[in-house]
Amino acid sequence: MSTTKSVELATPAAETFTLTENSTGRTFELPVIKGTTGPNVIDVRKLYAETGCFTYDPGFTSTGSCASGITYIDGDAGILLYRGYPIEELAEQSDYMEVCYLLLYGDLPSVEEKEKFRRDITYHTMVNEQITYFFRGFRRDSHPMAVMCGVVGALSAFYHDSTDITDPHHRMVASHRLIAKMPTIAAMTYKYSLGQPFMYPRNDLKYSENLLHMMYATPCESYDVNPVLARALRRILILHADHEQNASTSTVRLAGSSGANPFACIAAGIASLWGPAHGGANEAVLNMLEEIGSKHHIPEYIKRAKDKDDPFRLMGFGHRVYKNYDPRAKVMQKTCHEVLDELGMKDEALLELAMELERIALEDEYFVEKKLYPNVDFYSGIIFRAMGIPTSMFTVLFAVARTVGWVAQWNEMVEDPLQKIGRPRQLYTGETQRRYTPIDQRG
Numbered sequence: 324m325s326t327t328k329s330v331e332l333a334t335p336a337a338e339t340f341t342l343t344e345n346s347t348g349r350t351f352e353l354p355v356i357k358g359t360t361g362p363n364v365i366d367v368r369k370l371y372a373e374t375g376c377f378t379y380d381p382g383f384t385s386t387g388s389c390a391s392g393i394t395y396i397d398g399d400a401g402i403l404l405y406r407g408y409p410i411e412e413l414a415e416q417s418d419y420m421e422v423c424y425l426l427l428y429g430d431l432p433s434v435e436e437k438e439k440f441r442r443d444i445t446y447h448t449m450v451n452e453q454i455t456y457f458f459r460g461f462r463r464d465s466h467p468m469a470v471m472c473g474v475v476g477a478l479s480a481f482y483h484d485s486t487d488i489t490d491p492h493h494r495m496v497a498s499h500r501l502i503a504k505m506p507t508i509a510a511m512t513y514k515y516s517l518g519q520p521f522m523y524p525r526n527d528l529k530y531s532e533n534l535l536h537m538m539y540a541t542p543c544e545s546y547d548v549n550p551v552l553a554r555a556l557r558r559i560l561i562l563h564a565d566h567e568q569n570a571s572t573s574t575v576r577l578a579g580s581s582g583a584n585p586f587a588c589i590a591a592g593i594a595s596l597w598g599p600a601h602g603g604a605n606e607a608v609l610n611m612l613e614e615i616g617s618k619h620h621i622p623e624y625i626k627r628a629k630d631k632d633d634p635f636r637l638m639g640f641g642h643r644v645y646k647n648y649d650p651r652a653k654v655m656q657k658t659c660h661e662v663l664d665e666l667g668m669k670d671e672a673l674l675e676l677a678m679e680l681e682r683i684a685l686e687d688e689y690f691v692e693k694k695l696y697p698n699v700d701f702y703s704g705i706i707f708r709a710m711g712i713p714t715s716m717f718t719v720l721f722a723v724a725r726t727v728g729w730v731a732q733w734n735e736m737v738e739d740p741l742q743k744i745g746r747p748r749q750l751y752t753g754e755t756q757r758r759y760t761p762i763d764q765r766g
């Protein structure tokens with residue numbers, strides 16, 4: 324029984340690709356494989372055996388690491404589909420539980436399926452009470468992402484009964500546990516940093532409302548969840564739920580390819596997400612906007628971003644895959660305006676600064692030529708800030724949202740009959756073999 328929708332992985336195309344070794348004139352026929360849409364791939368699996376050469380592709384700019392039926396991106400057209408559904412339609416019409424079901428199981432749920440799934444997730448939201456003591460080992464001023472990596476990694480020590488990856492039931496329970504417990508752990512990292520008591524999840528609340536409750540309620544006072552904020556958070560969760568073979572997802576797959584348990588794999592994904600070139604960018608965008616401070620300073624920062632000798636980059640701009648407007652950034656920009664309007668903060672100086680920065684960058688020859696557009700992180704930080712969420716928690720909330728994507732991709736990998744341990748090779752540029760010199764004979 325498979326946990327996820329099984330995927331027709333790929334079909335060999337009639338065409339082949341011919342490689343010629345100029346020095347000998349030898350030719351090699353490489354099969355071409357077609358997906359359902361998007362670029363074909365050249366199958367190089369037998370390349371080394373037949374030619375004695377590896378491929379060289381640092382950063383994997385031309386490498387398809389797996390076949391996947393979950394998420395499709397057309398970076399030139401600015402299209403993002405989850406299981407075939409456009410992100411804009413899902414953000415507008417769906418809710419996060421439904422999107423989780425879709426990503427995990429491959430199709431939108433029926434009413435009964437959705438209700439069952441919602442219950443399965445809701446009844447896994449509490450964490451083992453012992454985890455509360457685990458938290459106490461961290462400094463109060465730890466970065467919440469540091470705590471997140473540690474606590475999520477530790478889940479495998481608490482939930483042994485769902486770590487047998489060869490058992491589909493274990494895989495399903497672990498998947499549900501991860502999706503359910505991430506908001507609880509995220510809120511606990513926040514409460515711990517404030518020195519406030521942890522709040523237990525509430526089964527009468529929806530996923531995003533429950534997350535806000537666990538972050539903002541206290542045992543002395545209930546917290547009435549603002550529907551505008553809950554809706555904005557739901558949208559942010561949907562927009563971040565999956566994104567094909569990005570750095571953190573590839574990390575989860577690589578960690579999982581050795582047979583590691585899913586809790587350990589997701590902890591590895593969290594570590595990768597933390598970096599400022601990936602999920603840490605939303606935090607970096609706010610820090611950057613605060614550093615720029617005023618519209619008058621924008622030209623100076625644009626100049627710095629274009630200077631090759633200056634490491635400064637315009638955070639929230641550019642993407643490995645999108646060479647067009649990131650479709651998630653468009654929804655995020657709209658949500659940002661809605662949230663600030665409804666909270667009576669439409670004159671928020673940071674939003675004005677962000678919009679002016681975007682306007683100037685999009686007209687600048689450097690950014691136009693390199694096809695650098697705002698990415699999803701450009702506006703999410705401003706929304707989080709308006710919601711009263713501290714900057715250090717931004718990437719944590721991204722991790723909560725992305726957990727379903729990591730879990731869906733991990734399940735797909737485990738069930739892929741072609742799956743092998745991920746073990747890339749290299750272009751060696753070090754010393755060739757040499758003799759050991761005893762220390763007293765070294766010059």
Ligand code: ACO
Pocket residue numbers: 382599600601602604628629635636637638639640641642643644693695698699700
């Ligand atoms: N500001 C200024 N110049 C940039 C920027 C930027 N934000 N992004 C890319 N460039 C330039 C590079 O200097 C490079 O110029 P060159 O060709 O003259 O050397 C060119 O554009 C291509 O950039 P690369 O770094 O080679 O592209 P890559 O695909 O490796 O990187 C990345 C993509 C990491 C997202 C990059 O655009 C970046 O650092 N952006 C800022 C960080 C950010 O916003 N990250 C969030 C990504 S979205 C996400 O993870 C959810």
